[in-house]
Amino acid sequence: xxxxxxxxxxxxxxxxxxxxxxxxxxxxxxxxxxxxxxxxxxxxxxxxxxxxxxxxxxxxxxxxxxxxxxxxxxxxxxxxxxxxxxxxxxxxxxxxxxxxxxxxxxxxxxxxxxxxxxxxxxxxxxxxxxxxxxxxxxxxxxxxxxxxxxxxxxxxxxxxxxxxxxxxxxxxxxxxxxxxxxxxxxxxxxxxxxxxxxxxxxxxx
Amino acid sequence: xxxxxxxxxxxxxxxxxxxxxxxxxxxxxxxxxxxxxxxxxxxxxxxxxxxxxxxxxxxxxxxxxxxxxxxxxxxxxxxxxxxxxxxxxxxxxxxxxxxxxxxxxxxxxxxxxxxxxxxxxxxxxxxxxxxxxxxxxxxxxx
Numbered sequence: 068x069x070x071x072x073x074x075x076x077x078x079x080x081x082x083x084x085x086x087x088x089x090x091x092x093x094x095x096x097x098x099x100x101x102x103x104x105x106x107x108x109x110x111x112x113x114x115x116x117x118x119x120x121x122x123x124x125x126x127x128x129x130x131x132x133x134x135x136x137x138x139x140x141x142x143x144x145x146x147x148x149x150x151x152x153x154x155x156x157x158x159x160x161x162x163x164x165x166x167x168x169x170x171x172x173x174x175x176x177x178x179x180x181x182x183x184x185x186x187x188x189x190x191x192x193x194x195x196x197x198x199x200x201x202x203x204x205x206x207x208x209x210x211x212x213x214x215x216x217x218x219x220x221x222x223x224x225x226x227x228x229x230x231x232x233x234x235x236x237x238x239x240x241x242x243x244x245x246x247x248x249x250x251x252x253x254x255x256x257x258x259x260x261x262x263x264x265x266x267x268x269x270x271x272x
Numbered sequence: 273x274x275x276x277x278x279x280x281x282x283x284x285x286x287x288x289x290x291x292x293x294x295x296x297x298x299x300x301x302x303x304x305x306x307x308x309x310x311x312x313x314x315x316x317x318x319x320x321x322x323x324x325x326x327x328x329x330x331x332x333x334x335x336x337x338x339x340x341x342x343x344x345x346x347x348x349x350x351x352x353x354x355x356x357x358x359x360x361x362x363x364x365x366x367x368x369x370x371x372x373x374x375x376x377x378x379x380x381x382x383x384x385x386x387x388x389x390x391x392x393x394x395x396x397x398x399x400x401x402x403x404x405x406x407x408x409x410x411x412x413x414x
Contacts, residue, residue, distance in 0.1 A: 081353040088356045088389075089399065089407065090323050108414075114361055116368040145362055150410030154403075157323065157358060177323055177389045179398070253411050260404045 083153045091255065092174055093144065094161040094199070095184030096192025100212040100242040101160040102144050104184060108248035109146030109158050116141050116170070141170060148252075156252070161196070171199060180259045181207040182251055184242065187220050190228055197229055206259050208236040210251045234261075306342045306366070307373040317376025317386070318369065322358040324388045326350050326375060332383045342366060343374050350384050357386075 093101045105111050117140050144160025159174050175181075181200050185193040193209070200207040211225055220228075222237035231237065236258050240247045312318050328350040339347065345364050349355065355363075361371040378384045398404075 082355060084354060086325065086354045088323055088325065112362040114358060145358060150407065154410065157356065176321065249411055249414060253408055256404055256408050259398060260401060262398060
């Protein structure tokens with residue numbers, strides 16, 4: 068992940084006392100365009116967290132000769148969209164590698180909803196994210212990143228391939244384009260708004 | 273007033289991030305050296321939510337002595353307005369775990385207050401419809 072230091076200029080944003088911060092997740096397989104989406108719509112900034120190495124990650128992180136190493140640094144895509152001095156959206160890109168699944172639970176806590184970015188050439192990469200949000204009743208939409216601007220599949224075909232509920236929106240986007248990225252976020256918030264406010268969202272746990 | 277960018281330890285200094293972290297070599301300072309080796313705190317701040325809002329306490333008595341540089345930086349950021357823990361970690365260039373421990377210290381010293389978001393673990397939270405419509409409106413206006 069590449070970060071531009073010059074993009075941190077807005078870190079001086081000062082919010083008022085009644086500040087509300089809302090969290091959105093950007094999920095999807097490795098290399099599907101999560102970083103690009105966060106970059107195109109928000110003030111992207113680096114966020115590093117150090118995590119306990121789990122059993123699952125040991126075959127991946129070669130620990131030979133560093134037997135005392137018990138944590139690893141995970142870099143996350145993190146962006147802020149300042150809507151007003153009392154309202155901001157925070158975007159968190161979920162780590163694409165399977166070995167960082169444990170980060171997801173923390174990210175999902177209290178989130179407004181999620182965007183699952185998909186690439187039709189590797190649709191199976193988005194199955195884990197779809198399963199994750201479905202099983203927790205977290206509202207999500209699927210945004211299909213059309214890198215080349217050519218629609219090769221219809222949203223209906225993608226919804227069928229992902230076995231989505233009929234109420235889950237699927238849209239095509241180009242994450243490099245700011246307006247397209249904005250449309251994705253607007254669709255997500257509209258989808259959240261369409262949820263029955265009386266429903267307890269943790270029923271699926 | 274001093275120019276914050278003049279001091280390399282200041283979080284807004286262009287080199288603040290690169291001074292502490294090298295993409296190839298990793299952290300240049302042993303991270304938990306800044307917390308005197310602690311990964312946990314007496315007040316449980318190491319578990320504080322990413323989106324918990326941190327506020328400087330306007331009524332706080334000044335600290336009895338100079339704060340360590342990282343705590344001073346975090347407090348300076350909080351003094352400019354409320355902000356989530358994740359913002360503080362990003363703005364200070366410090367990893368989240370370290371920031372949480374240092375925020376625990378600042379809370380114990382009575383200098384800041386942390387308001388956790390109202391959310392059960394691993395659930396999403398739907399704010400009221402009015403706020404969501406304002407978000408949609410705000411996004412359209414960007």
